[in-house]
Amino acid sequence: MNDYDVIVVGAGSMGMAAGYYLSQKGVSTLMIDAFDPPHANGSHSGDTRIIRHACGEGIEYTKIAIRAQKLWDDLARQTTETLFKKTGVLSFGMADSKFVQQAIASGHAYDMNIEPLSADEMNERWPGITVPDGNIGCYEPDAGVLFSENCIRTFRRLALENGAELMTDAPVLNIDVEADSVTVDTHDGSFTADKLIVSGGAWNKKILSDLDLKIALQPSRRAIGWFNSDDRLYNADTFPGFFGDLPSGVFYGFPCIDGTGLKVGRYDNGVDTDPEYINREFGAYDIDEGDLRGFLGEYMAEANGSLNVGKTCLFTNTPDENFVIDLHPEHSHIAIAGGFSGHGYKFSSVVGEVLSELVTKGETIQDISLFSAKRPALYPENVKS
Numbered sequence: 001m002n003d004y005d006v007i008v009v010g011a012g013s014m015g016m017a018a019g020y021y022l023s024q025k026g027v028s029t030l031m032i033d034a035f036d037p038p039h040a041n042g043s044h045s046g047d048t049r050i051i052r053h054a055c056g057e058g059i060e061y062t063k064i065a066i067r068a069q070k071l072w073d074d075l076a077r078q079t080t081e082t083l084f085k086k087t088g089v090l091s092f093g094m095a096d097s098k099f100v101q102q103a104i105a106s107g108h109a110y111d112m113n114i115e116p117l118s119a120d121e122m123n124e125r126w127p128g129i130t131v132p133d134g135n136i137g138c139y140e141p142d143a144g145v146l147f148s149e150n151c152i153r154t155f156r157r158l159a160l161e162n163g164a165e166l167m168t169d170a171p172v173l174n175i176d177v178e179a180d181s182v183t184v185d186t187h188d189g190s191f192t193a194d195k196l197i198v199s200g201g202a203w204n205k206k207i208l209s210d211l212d213l214k215i216a217l218q219p220s221r222r223a224i225g226w227f228n229s230d231d232r233l234y235n236a237d238t239f240p241g242f243f244g245d246l247p248s249g250v251f252y253g254f255p256c257i258d259g260t261g262l263k264v265g266r267y268d269n270g271v272d273t274d275p276e277y278i279n280r281e282f283g284a285y286d287i288d289e290g291d292l293r294g295f296l297g298e299y300m301a302e303a304n305g306s307l308n309v310g311k312t313c314l315f316t317n318t319p320d321e322n323f324v325i326d327l328h329p330e331h332s333h334i335a336i337a338g339g340f341s342g343h344g345y346k347f348s349s350v351v352g353e354v355l356s357e358l359v360t361k362g363e364t365i366q367d368i369s370l371f372s373a374k375r376p377a378l379y380p381e382n383v384k385s
């Protein structure tokens with residue numbers, strides 16, 4: 001008899017959601033985290049995350065984005081904390097931007113409320129943005145901003161109310177895998193379970209490697225800044241979240257919420273790192289502020305004010321930027337979730353639900369074939385040039 005039905009290693013974005021959906025099913029669950037989630041050491045800090053449903057990443061993402069939003073709305077009904085604000089999200093870029101074209105195609109395929117826009121239409125509608133002639137846009141009014149730390153807090157509270165257990169500040173030191181059980185070691189004791197979920201974010205590379213799954217996961221340090229901005233132009237009641245696929249890089253951001261300033265980050269230019277040794281100080285690299293100011297100066301000049309706050313955070317990239325959500329190829333009692341490549345938060349509700357299905361039923365109704373742990377892209381050393 002094992003101590004628990006399921007142990008979740010890493011109770012951040014994906015793991016805390018999984019713990020909640022398992023607890024809803026009455027599955028005895030122990031979640032273990034190295035810190036005290038939500039916290040600033042992983043990938044979910046910085047208050048907010050964009051959720052788009054008409055996904056520029058590909059139509060496969062759109063179906064799960066719709067399910068994710070339904071689950072966020074269900075969760076929001078169980079708390080007084082704000083989890084989601086419908087600000088609308090604008091994706092824009094060069095006329096040949098695959099991202100914007102795919103967002104429009106995804107929106108049409110699912111008959112969503114989207115508005116393809118020309119540069120003139122964008123400039124007229126939002127005076128805070130300057131989009132060059134010939135650019136295209138896709139505006140999704142029903143998209144918006146998730147308050148990621150509030151969401152994790154809510155999953156945590158509800159999971160514990162349902163009977164799940166959570167160990168905080170308890171890094172998992174070792175995992176032993178037997179044929180039909182696992183033993184997880186921490187400084188505070190060892191625990192056994194029938195099933196295991198590995199959702200260790202930027203630490204997954206090491207955790208999975210110790211479980212004989214050596215897949216290409218690359219943690220990357222990212223900088224984000226909140227800039228003093230003209231509130232009349234950029235407040236969240238009039239200005240949308242945004243994603244710009246531009247000649248100078250790929251940028252994303254958030255309107256000014258509660259006077260904090262416009263928040264902006266760069267998607268495509270980070271510093272490869274190790275989560276144990278990352279320099280978390282904003283400004284440690286010139287690109288931290290330099291990249292963001294370059295974008296603001298060109299596209300959102302009235303938001304290029306003084307820096308209110310600067311922070312760093314972690315992406316974990318796969319070579320094809322698709323996630324890894326699957327059963328361990330060698331151990332069908334272990335489910336893994338990782339490699340969210342900087343665009344995973346919006347899906348964490350549905351990923352939690354999928355993980356809970358994988359460990360209780362061995363399968364899920366969602367199509368997760370794109371996220372296979374066996375796909376060749378995750379094993380670049382095996383790909384012949």
Ligand SMILES: Cc1cc2nc3c(=O)[nH]c(=O)nc-3n(C[C@H](O)[C@H](O)[C@H](O)COP(=O)(O)OP(=O)(O)OC[C@H]3O[C@@H](n4cnc5c(N)ncnc54)[C@H](O)[C@@H]3O)c2cc1C
Pocket residue numbers: 009010011012013014015032033034035037041042043044046048049050051170171172173199200201202203204207222223224252265312313314315337338339340341342343344345346347
């Ligand atoms: C700056 C920034 C902006 C982003 N913007 C967006 C956005 O707008 N929209 C979007 O959809 N996504 C966005 N993302 C991506 C999204 O936040 C991530 O994909 C998501 O948070 C990843 O979740 P995770 O569960 O894999 O990692 P985490 O949330 O970091 O959770 C992993 C957890 O595992 C724990 N852990 C690690 N090792 C151990 C161990 N040995 N023992 C116990 N616990 C352990 C960690 O403490 C952590 O709590 C952004 C990311 C960043 C950094």
